[in-house]
Amino acid sequence: MEHNQPDQKFLTKIAFLDSKQRERLIPPEVLINQMPIHKNHTLLDVGAGSGFFTIPMAARTVGNVYAMDPDKRMLNVIEAKAYEKGLHNIEPLQETIENLSLQNDSIDFVMASLILHEVRSLTTALSKIFEVLSVGGHLLCLEYEKDDLIVEGPPMSIRIQSAELEKILLTTGFEIVQKTKINDAIYTVLAVKPKKQRV
Template sequence: MTERRFNPEHTEKLDNPERRKVLPPEKLLELLEIQDNDIILDLGAGTGYFTIPAAGLTNGKVYALDVAPQMLQYLGKRVKEEKLDNVELIEGAIECIPLAGQIADHVIASFVLHEVEPLEKGLQEMSRVLKPGGTVLCIEWEKKQTEQGPPLRHRIHSNELAEAFEENGFLVEKLTYPSDQHYLIVARACAHNC
């Protein structure tokens, strides 16, 4: 586990009432306009904060990727409890996603891109697995000191990340600030060069 990776022993931080109030997963998923048979890839799926509600919005496959086996075990139990048959757990890193190209209609990257080294590799992998015109929902910590979240040196400023998306084959359609600590980007994979 690199210094940037989330410690799986702190799962309670990933899913708590306070986070749900500020970042309600069902409401945020509406930004992706998920259709009946869309295929979704949740990067750094963790406890299933987005995986579980996303699986209820599509009959298509929801791939839940995480680098930590403990997280996938936890999520696997939740998937069974919820009786979801369209979730597939995948162990792997964002820098080398173990999926075929152009497989996903949507990618969710919630609080994980600050862990990716190098960032460009992660964005290129996201672009590779997305179908042309597919969308990304990205949520990150703004690059400023806050009580919670990763160290300041690991954070990516919202404008910097938006620029990195554009430099790696995406069109940024939305950049908003759901709280003073977080930002949200919706980006679309360009069918051709943007």
């Protein structure tokens, strides 16, 4: 039976995704404005949550923006926000990264914000993203640094060290374009699916 009443834990999660994160990260619009997103690009937000990045991404393109999250309730929140803002190019996908059903070589830009530390296998997840990206397409990863001095954020045991993430990205076939520290706790890595595949 489906409850119409959202549970408190879910509401708390939404409140966190919409406020705390928004305060601590640079505004999503600022980050997205710095990304190689063109007006006709097809975009994918993996682990879209409450649409923190999905909504501003959808405002940047006339192409489809896929909002992927395993939690249907999160997708409902995104759809409500999109409706409110008059955005009609968001396609909800109730899936996990490892089981993405999108066509290979069909996405121009992927956002993976604070989600990669939750996947079972980082290599599998990044390989799947690599497959769906078109040649020359970009992936932006945003994660908490694995550093004992940084208490804020997810448990240290599940965090991904930036050096480790870079190594797996390279092994998967990506090229690193840029690394940025947003603040002491959070870093981003922008990677590209190169035109010439390494043999």
